[in-house]
Amino acid sequence: MKIAKIFFHPILLHRRTRLIFIWYVTSSLVTSAILWWGLQNLLTDAGAGSVLFTGKVFSRPLFRALVVLASGLFATVITAGALVGPVHRIEEWLTGKNRLLSSRSLRVRPGDPFETLIRILNELRIRGSAPEKKKKPRARGRRPKASKAPKLRAI
Amino acid sequence: MSLLRRRYITDLRYQLRFTAALVRGFAIALLVPACTLIAVFFLRARSAEPSRQFALLAGLPRVIGAFAAVGISFAFATVVLGIYLSHKSIGPLKRIEAWAARHLLGNPSGKLTLRPGDDLDGVATGLARLAEPKPK
Numbered sequence: 001m002k003i004a005k006i007f008f009h010p011i012l013l014h015r016r017t018r019l020i021f022i023w024y025v026t027s028s029l030v031t032s033a034i035l036w037w038g039l040q041n042l043l044t045d046a047g048a049g050s051v052l053f054t055g056k057v058f059s060r061p062l063f064r065a066l067v068v069l070a071s072g073l074f075a076t077v078i079t080a081g082a083l084v085g086p087v088h089r090i091e092e093w094l095t096g097k098n099r100l101l102s103s104r105s106l107r108v109r110p111g112d113p114f115e116t117l118i119r120i121l122n123e124l125r126i127r128g129s130a131p132e133k134k135k136k137p138r139a140r141g142r143r144p145k146a147s148k149a150p151k152l153r154a155i
Numbered sequence: 156m157s158l159l160r161r162r163y164i165t166d167l168r169y170q171l172r173f174t175a176a177l178v179r180g181f182a183i184a185l186l187v188p189a190c191t192l193i194a195v196f197f198l199r200a201r202s203a204e205p206s207r208q209f210a211l212l213a214g215l216p217r218v219i220g221a222f223a224a225v226g227i228s229f230a231f232a233t234v235v236l237g238i239y240l241s242h243k244s245i246g247p248l249k250r251i252e253a254w255a256a257r258h259l260l261g262n263p264s265g266k267l268t269l270r271p272g273d274d275l276d277g278v279a280t281g282l283a284r285l286a287e288p289k290p291k
Binding site: 016019020023024025027028030031032034035036038039041042043045046047064067068070071072074075076078079082083087094114116117120121123124 | 176184203207221222240
């Protein structure tokens with residue numbers, strides 16, 4: 001369940017995150033293909049075999065693709081957390097605000113670049129929040145008795 | 156050049172940080188597979204005959220040079236992408252900040268509008284809803 005939360009995290013499904021992921025994977029694929037081709041040629045020229053990867057697991061193309069995809073995903077997660085996260089949080093807070101009247105004020109993580117904006121938004125929220133209901137004055141007279149706790153019976 | 160700067164540099168400090176983060180991620184995405192490949196190559200070279208080891212190691216700088224050249228060109232493209240993406244993000248945010256500040260000071264100046272192509276529509280809509288006069 002926790003793993004699913006990581007993979008379907010709203011930041012990872014953001015449009016900009018997808019763009020970053022595609023860019024990273026494409027550039028990683030192209031550069032690794034060039035490197036792999038060059039190393040393979042070196043091996044062939046030196047007469048030390050024609051395949052760079054040997055073995056059951058490593059020789060599969062799926063392994064190479066997995067390395068590229070995993071590194072691209074890792075880099076995307078790190079980058080998206082820093083770049084897409086703050087903007088996404090502001091967006092989430094603003095769009096979900098009217099549904100959750102008791103929502104807390106928007107908070108900044110240390111190092112977030114939108115401190116001024118967040119301060120203004122919080123101020124605006126305080127001003128724009130619905131007026132609190134006036135408390136009803138207590139009825140005079142006897143207070144209703146608090147219900148007694150049921151006695152415990154020994155079994 | 157100055158036109159480009161005026162057009163795409165909105166907040167230099169933020170854009171530099173954005174681009175640096177993007178380039179850092181790019182370096183990770185590039186170097187992890189490259190290091191894996193080079194490590195495998197070294198393992199193969201170690202197991203080769205001593206006479207062939209020299210030829211294998213002598214040719215390595217040329218291959219790494221080609222990889223670096225392609226990598227640097229991609230890095231340059233990443234910097235351009237970072238500047239463009241950060242410009243697309245910080246521009247609307249600055250606009251929203253100015254609009255919200257004006258609203259806070261009691262000087263609301265019409266509807267909040269963003270440039271076409273800006274991807275902060277959700278923020279603009281939510282903010283417009285937030286700034287609506289409260290029901291009495």
